[in-house]
Amino acid sequence: MNLRILLLLSPLVLGACTPADKTASTDPQPAPAATPAAPVETKPTPTDSAMLVGYHWKLESATDAQGKRIDALFPGGRTLTLDFEGGQVGVSGGCNRQGGSYEVDAQDQLKVGNLRSTMMACDKPLMEADKAIGELLSKPQQARVEESAPPRLRLQSASGEKSSWIGEATAQTRYGGPGETVFLEVAPQRVACNHPLIPNHQCLQVREIRYADNGVKQSPPGEWQPLYEGIEGFEFVEGERKVLRLKKFKRDPAPADASSVAYVLDMVVESEIAPAKK
Secondary structure: OHHHHHHHHHHHHHHHHOOOOHHHOOOOOOOOOOOOOOOOOOOEEOOOOHHHHOEEEEEEEEEOOOOOEOHHHOOOOOOOEEEEEOOEEEEEOOOOOEEEEEEEOOOOEEEEOOOEEOOOOOOHHHHHHHHHHHHHHOOOEEEEEEOOOOOEEEEEEOOOOEEEEEEEEOHHHHHOOOOEEEEEEEOOOOEEOOOOOOOOOEEEEEEEEOEOOOOOEOOOOOOOEEEOOOOEOOOOOOOEEEEEEEEEEEOOOOOOOOOOEEEEEEEEEEEEEOOOOO
16 A cells, blocks of 8 residues: 555656756846858959940059059059950050950950050050050959949959959940940030020030941931030030931930930041131
């Protein structure tokens, strides 16, 4: 009988000796350690992507193998710029425009072919800038595009030269397409025009020029008409007549205070000093 009572009481005794449930404890518990935030990394973009050709790359900094600034690449008041399109790279901002083929290999090595150049003579700093950028690009460059704001193109040669280029969106990137090529003749004098926001406004006077497939100018040209907005990249000089090759873009949506069409200078086709009016 005593043995039977002992066996019946054993589960109660064991339960009383069992440690209390931790979730019911009123003792302060240490807070779990905070997981450190992962570092934010600048994401590199493949250098043969649309991002490379979608920007004008303006030189921000450049150093030699010893970390010293390459002064020749910074002629006073001018900024060297790289433009990539259709397998060709163009260099501007020095004395002459330079250009050549380029490729980016599987290891993100930017290799530029022999640069062709116009043959103008300029002040010594600009000529030295042409020489210095030619020497820099003659070496394969490890290339990396950073998706910062603005984006940056980082180049580094095997011998240690480093350069950083700031991206400025091209018109195609800003307007979302390649645009339409048109030719406009710009008259040597502005004309008075009625602008809703600018009193006594003076507009460029333009007319469309058409060319046949063989490059021969067709006649007659279009009618003269005022252009209420400027042309991006074009600086008007009173007394100079010019024919411009332009890219015409549609603004969508069109701003309330601007035209639905934007013109961006591609190149100057003709230029002459107009005879003075008698």
